[in-house]
Amino acid sequence: MSRTLYFAYPGDLQTRTGGYGYDRRVAGAFGALNWDVQLVALGKGFPMEPDFAEAEKALAAIPEGSLVVIDGLAFGVLDEWADRNASRLRLYALVHHPLALETGLTTDLRDALTVSERKALSCTRGVIVTSNVTARELVARYGVAREDIVVALPGTDPVSLATGTCNPPCILSVGSLTRRKGHDVLIAALTALRELPWTCRIVGNKHFDPIVTGGLAEQIRKADLAERIVLVGEVEDPRAEFAHADIFALASRYEGYGMVFAEALAHGLPIVGCAAGAVPEVVPEAAGILVSPDDPKQLAMALRRLLTEPETLSAMADAAAIAGAALPSWRDTAATISTFLERKG
Numbered sequence: 001m002s003r004t005l006y007f008a009y010p011g012d013l014q015t016r017t018g019g020y021g022y023d024r025r026v027a028g029a030f031g032a033l034n035w036d037v038q039l040v041a042l043g044k045g046f047p048m049e050p051d052f053a054e055a056e057k058a059l060a061a062i063p064e065g066s067l068v069v070i071d072g073l074a075f076g077v078l079d080e081w082a083d084r085n086a087s088r089l090r091l092y093a094l095v096h097h098p099l100a101l102e103t104g105l106t107t108d109l110r111d112a113l114t115v116s117e118r119k120a121l122s123c124t125r126g127v128i129v130t131s132n133v134t135a136r137e138l139v140a141r142y143g144v145a146r147e148d149i150v151v152a153l154p155g156t157d158p159v160s161l162a163t164g165t166c167n168p169p170c171i172l173s174v175g176s177l178t179r180r181k182g183h184d185v186l187i188a189a190l191t192a193l194r195e196l197p198w199t200c201r202i203v204g205n206k207h208f209d210p211i212v213t214g215g216l217a218e219q220i221r222k223a224d225l226a227e228r229i230v231l232v233g234e235v236e237d238p239r240a241e242f243a244h245a246d247i248f249a250l251a252s253r254y255e256g257y258g259m260v261f262a263e264a265l266a267h268g269l270p271i272v273g274c275a276a277g278a279v280p281e282v283v284p285e286a287a288g289i290l291v292s293p294d295d296p297k298q299l300a301m302a303l304r305r306l307l308t309e310p311e312t313l314s315a316m317a318d319a320a321a322i323a324g325a326a327l328p329s330w331r332d333t334a335a336t337i338s339t340f341l342e343r344k345g
Contacts, residue, residue, distance in 0.1 A: 004036045005341070006062050010046035010055075010074035013039070016205060016234050017176055018259035019096045022130060022154050023071055029155075029334035046074040047099050047113070056081055064088050067341065069128065072096060076117035086123040092341065093121055094128045097256025097277065098137055103180035118142045126344045128152055128337055130257040131278035150340035154259045155330030159239060161268035161321055164246040168197035169307060172245035172269070174238055174260045175252065176205040177213045177231070182251030182274065184212075184219060188296035189251070189303060191223040196307050198228065200249075203241050205234045242267040246313070247306050253293045255279050265324035270316030272302045286319035 007027050013020060030037045040062065043054040055074065059081065062068060065088075070078070072095035082091060100113040121127060121138065126148045129135050135151050138144040164170065171190070175181035183202055190200055206213045213231070220229050235241065242248075248264035248271050255261075255277040262282055264271050271288030273279050280290055289305065291298035306313045 002067065003034055004038065004066065005030065006038045006040050006066050006068045008040040008042055008059065008068060008070040008074065010042045010050070010071060011044050013041075016236075018154070018257070019071070019073065021259060022096065023094070025155060025330045026152075026334050026337065029330045030338065032331060033334055033338050035338065040068075042070075042074050047077045050074065050077060052078075052081070059085070062089060066090065068092065069094055069341075072099070072117075075120050076113060077120075079116040079119040079123075082120045082123035090345065091124045092126050092128060092344075093124050095121075095134060095138065095256075096130055097134055097254065098142065101137070101254055101256075101277075103178075103253045114141070124148070126150065126340060128340065130154055132281060133278040134256050148344075150336060152333050152336040152340075153328055154257055154262060155333040156262050156266045156324065156327040157330070159263075159266050160243065162243050162245055162317075165199075165244055168199055169246040170244060171198055171200040171247045171249050171303070172241055172264075173200065173202045173248070173250050174204060174241065174263075175202075175250055176208050177202075177216060178209045179212055180253050182253050182293065183216055185251035185274075185294060185296050185299060186249055187216065187219050187223065187225075187229060189299035190229060191225065192296065192300040193303060193307070194223075194225065196304070198303075198307060200229045201232050201241060201245070202229065203232045203235055203238055206231065238263075239267075242269065245269055247272060247303070249273065249299075249303060251293070251299055252276055252279065255282075258282050262324070262327055265320045266327060268317050268321035268324060270306055270313055270320055272299065272306065274299075284319060284323045287316050287323050288320070289316075 027037050043051045067090045069092045075093045076099040100110045135149045139146050248269040250273050257278045271283050274293040275290040276293045289302035
């Protein structure tokens with residue numbers, strides 16, 4: 001079998017999100033496994049306002065019979081193209097989480113995305129997913145056969161354990177400022193804990209959803225917490241943020257995996273989050289406290305425990321470090337996908 005792989009992606013591959021980070025790292029790790037990876041840019045606007053003509057022009061240049069992996073952010077709405085090209089190319093999809101599970105969609109849009117992604121996935125030879133939760137979703141709701149799915153957990157890099165600040169404790173949250181990440185829930189929880197000493201740094205792109213970003217800034221202003229909660233914005237390398245944190249907290253309403261939770265474990269940070277999507281599969285019970293999504297009261301109670309019980313904080317930090325050390329590397333992730341592609345052909 002040819003060792004050339006065409007990897008097609010929407011938007012800017014250098015975008016600082018977990019999904020794009022996964023794409024970058026896997027594409028890079030494939031080179032060490034003797035694959036020739038050819039990157040194919042599909043253009044902006046996916047999945048809601050794509051330029052289909054630009055994307056199809058880029059895909060048309062791929063030679064017949066080639067092995068093509070397409071990121072699900074684009075592939076889920078390329079159903080018509082996939083139907084026309086399923087016999088010309090060996091198509092695979094990389095699904096971080098189904099498009100219809102994004103937070104804030106109308107019922108009609110959610111239904112339309114489910115139909116288009118189901119059709120697109122039916123045209124593939126196989127599907128790569130980043131968690132067992134997503135694998136189960138594709139089997140149950142999208143009709144993909146389990147033997148046609150491979151779970152390739154995101155890798156992590158070796159890092160030093162966080163040293164923390166402890167005076168006052170620093171709560172770190174990392175995630176783009178979008179509704180799905182639940183930063184509004186975290187801010188509401190922290191508002192209920194204003195009598196305790198803490199600071200909070202929310203790191204993430206402010207430009208994906210300016211309305212959400214503006215709402216978070218106003219929420220902080222109204223709570224009179226601007227001195228304690230900082231919307232940091234996007235950073236080139238968040239390792240320094242993790243290194244100086246004491247607690248990691250993210251109130252995501254859904255995660256197809258949640259790479260930042262794995263990063264927090266690798267840094268030995270105790271975690272407060274929500275039992276949504278794949279998060280319970282990533283965060284061991286001993287390493288964090290997971291509560292129901294959209295429940296600021298429960299989130300505040302969990303944060304209060306870590307802020308007021310030093311022995312619990314320390315025990316969960318130790319458990320996080322142990323779990324983080326057992327996480328796969330990016331080479332492991334790429335090797336899992338490589339074996340799947342070789343088997344499926």
